[in-house]
Amino acid sequence: MTYHATVSTQLEPGSPSRLGAHFDGGGTNFAVFSEHAEQVFLCLFSPDGTREEMRLSLPERTGAVWHGYLPGVQPGTLYGYRASGPYTPEAGHRFNRNKLLIDPYTREFHGSFTDHTATFGYLNSAPEADLSFDSRDSAPFVAKSxxxxxxxxxxxAQPLERGWHDTLIYEAHVKGLTQRHPDVPEDLRGTYEGLATPAMLDHLTKLGVTAVELLPVQAIRSEGALTARGLVNYWGYNTIGFLAPEPRYFGPAGVRGFRAMVDRFHAAGIEVILDVVYNHSAEGDHLGPTLSFRGLxxxxxxxxxxxQPRYYVNDTGCGNTLDTTHPFVIRLILDSLRFWVQAMGVDGFRFDLAATLCREPAGFDxxxxxxxxxxxxPVLAGVKLxxxxxxIGPGGYQLGGFPAKFAEWNDRYRDTVRKFWRGDTHGAQELGSALLGTAYLFDKRGRRVWSSVNYAASHDGFTLADxxxxxxxxxxxxxxxxRDGHKVNFSDNLGTEGPSDDPARRDMRARRQRNMLATVFLSQGTPMLLAGDEGGHSQRGNNNAYCQDNATTWIDWASLDPDQIAFTTALSQFRRDTPILRQMDFLHGATRPTDHRKDVEWRGFDGTPLNWSNDSLSSLCLHLRGNAESVAGKATRDEVLLAFNRGNHDLDLLLPPTIHDVWVREIDTAEAAQHPTPVDGARIRVPAQSVSAFVLRVGSTG
Known part of the structure; x- marks a missing residue:
């Protein structure tokens, strides 16, 4: 007992006000929620986590919170809980005091989880499966709080609070982004610190990224089925600790490295958004292990x-669904969110399967x-959501259905962009809505145009190159x-499945990628770029690489296309320099009071109105001016013309007439290198399979 020689063996009543373990300088207060337990035990372990050296019953219960204060317990002490109560799966209770339980509020873990049958509350070899009872101690196989x-x-910490209209999101995986970067020091590759090294910051700032959205970094446990195949849950959508940073990404600074990373991002003007998984936990279905929530x-x-309360509602497809109508589950999530904002400096959150969080007894609300x-x-009022x-539950598809404070991943936008450039019928009609922020879904309840997060590829599915x-x-x-992954990807191999040595095919593929990138950056809404897409990163056709912690997902920086990176950088700069592409209000063709012209107009390449009834429409122009509501009372002459030619032939474009101003072609996806060019005359050639963006420059001469 040398480790705990100065620790009292008598728990004092303590306080129920703060859940978790909190050191006050003289000892530690422990508080944990359990409404149905009959007794909760605090277990203290040796410094290496191998020996349980003390087991004490929490002496007080206030409502549903069990609590106690133990003098002498210092930071670094390893602990866990055990809970006694009914083991009646048929009634929904699975208490088993033989199973060590991590604290849902722990901010650090010691050790790791081991796949062992002792972590199950039942005898997994018994014919009655989870209706049986396992009396083995699981502590040797469970990480310690x-x-x-x-x-x-x-x-x-203070969030940056950058405006939504200026936002460019870069979705990335901590390890995948840096593991193969030659200019990231070897000891920092795959770590939080590695993300914010000078090489990475230089790349992101040149791209114009304003927010890095990280795949889950809350503590993760890989599923047993994956580890049995020699794989891991690489993406991390299997959370077991909502307040603890995932240790696999620790660098030399350990847990301090996360906040240091955020601070360096902030110094570069880049926000940090976390992908968070509050819809389910890593305990799986009724046959899963007992690690925390299930046993508490x-x-x-x-x-x-x-x-049949033996079984879980599975609206997530992951075996279980957290009950976000329960006050203490809501409290856990909000406490977690506040922790990441106040202590770790995070600027926002992307909620995985967010429809689950809104499920009430009557359905989505x-x-x-x-x-x-x-x-x-109030703490979360200024962060991005x-x-x-x-x-996957009943009525689970709720695109456009979230409150005004939220932006939403727009998968219809993704599919629309892919279908248009693939040549699908009705592609132009769908693209028309997508370019203006998918207003039919988002322009309601006071929402702004940034509510639509526009992307052509994300971690889930094919990369842009693929x-x-x-x-x-x-x-x-x-x-x-x-059998896993999306069956329908709206992709096009342009003649050959997989890589090709044919220069013409490679050029076609590169142009197709530029076209989709341009479409995203030229659309109203919030653009999102998948890490690596700026340079053509491929996952060799794997569209569900959630378990591939290897070269499949790690970005090979040496093989990225520098021309595509330069093109993406030029696109991003053009968007930043052109406020008309980043409007806050939706455009509906309203008449502007300043000049009595429409804020947006559709036209054909010959200047005539578009024939929207043509389901094979392959060319269209979008003429953008300042929003009629936004420019009320002030004059603006800013105008942008976007020309999309999906066809296989070059087309002559008749530009809108001007008197003294000059149209300048700023973007032309027919080439990777961008050279802004004033247009001499009323017509200009737009190459086949390309996008051109023109800006009206006041009195410009080039």
Whole structure:
């Protein structure tokens, strides 16, 4: 007992006010929620986590919070909980005091989780499966919670609060972005610190990135089925600790490295957005392990089937669904969000399967308990909130259905861009709506045009390059018989499946990628770029690389196309320099009071109105002016003309007439290098399979 020689063996009552373990200079207060437990034990471990040296019953219960204060417990102490109560899966209760449980509020972990049958609350070899009871101690196979030093997590961070209309999101994986970067020091590759090294910051700032959106970095546990195949959950959508940074990305600075990374991003003017998974936990379905929530209070943390509470509601497709109507689940999520903002400096969150968070007994409700609590929280008032607006449950597709504070991933936009450039019928009609922020879904309840997060590729699916190289998924390496991942990708291999040595085909693919990139950057809304797409990163046709922690997903910086990077950089600069592409209000063709001209007009290449009834329409022009509402009372002569030629032949474009001003072609996707060129005359040739963007320069001569 030398490790705990100065620790009292008598728990004092302590306080229920703050959940988790909190050191006050003389000892530590422990508080944990469980509504249905009959007894909760605090277990203290040796410094190496191998021996349970003390087990004490929490002496007090205030409402549903069990608590106690133990003098002498210092930061760095390893601990966990055990809970006693009924083991009646048929009634929704799965208490088993033999199973060590991590603290849902722990901010650090010691050790890791081991796949062992002792972590299950039942005998997995028994015929009755989870209706049986396992009495083995799971502690040797479970990570330990850590009493944190308050100095590690000062609540002094301030988000950048950059405006949505200026935002360019860059979606990235901590390890995948840096693991193969030659200019990131080897000991920092794959780490939080590595993300904010000078080489990475230089690349991101040149691209014009204003927000890095990181795939999950809250503590992760890989599923047993993956580890049995020698794989891991690489993406990280299997959270087990909502307040703890994932240790696999620690560098030399350990947990301090995360805040240091955020601070360096902020110094460069870049926000940090976290992809967070509050819809389910890593404990899986009724046959999963007992690691935390299940053993503390299964019937409170999870949504159980009303007629068969042995089983979980599975609106997430991950085996379980957290009950975000329960007050203590809501509290856990909000406490977690505030921790990442105040202590870690995070600027926003992308909520995975956000429709799940809005589920009330009657179904999806944007004004339900969780959303109401979230939107009134003063700490979270200034951060960015992004919804993945679907889950797999009934009525789960809710694109456009979230409150005004939220932006949403727009997968219809993604599919529309791919279908248009692939040549699908009705592609132009769908693109018309996408270019203006998908107003039919988002222009309601006071929402702004930035609500639509526009992208052509994300982590989930083909990379941008792979949409031009593969028509079919190639996921055999995942070990699921190529049955996983999206079946329909709206991709086009342009004649040959996979890589090609044919220069003409490679040029066509590069142009197709430029066309899709240009479409994203020229659309109203918030553009999002998948890391590596700026240079043509390929995952060899794997469209569900969630378990590929290897060269499949790690960006090979040496092989990226420098011409495409330069093109993407020019696109981003053009968007930044052209406020008319970043308007706050939706454009509907309203008449501007300043000059009695429409704020947006559609036209053909010959200047005549578009024939929208033509389902094979392959060329269209979008003439943009300042929003009629935004320019009320002030004059503006800014104008942009976007010309999309999806056809296989060059077309002559009749430009809108001017008197003294000059149209300048700023973007031409027919070439990677961009050279702004004033137009001499009323007509200009727009190459086949290309996008051109023209700006009206006042009195310009070039």
């Amino acid at each position: 850590v009493v944190s030093d308050p100095a590690l997590f000062p609540l002094d 209070d299964n019937a409170s943390y999870y949504r159980l089937q009303a007629d 944007r004004t339900g308990r969780f959303m109401t609590a979230l939107r009134q929280d 992004i919804a993945e607006p679907w889950d 949409t031009t190289q593969y028509e079919h998924r190639h996921n055999m390496a995942n070990g699921e018989g190529n």
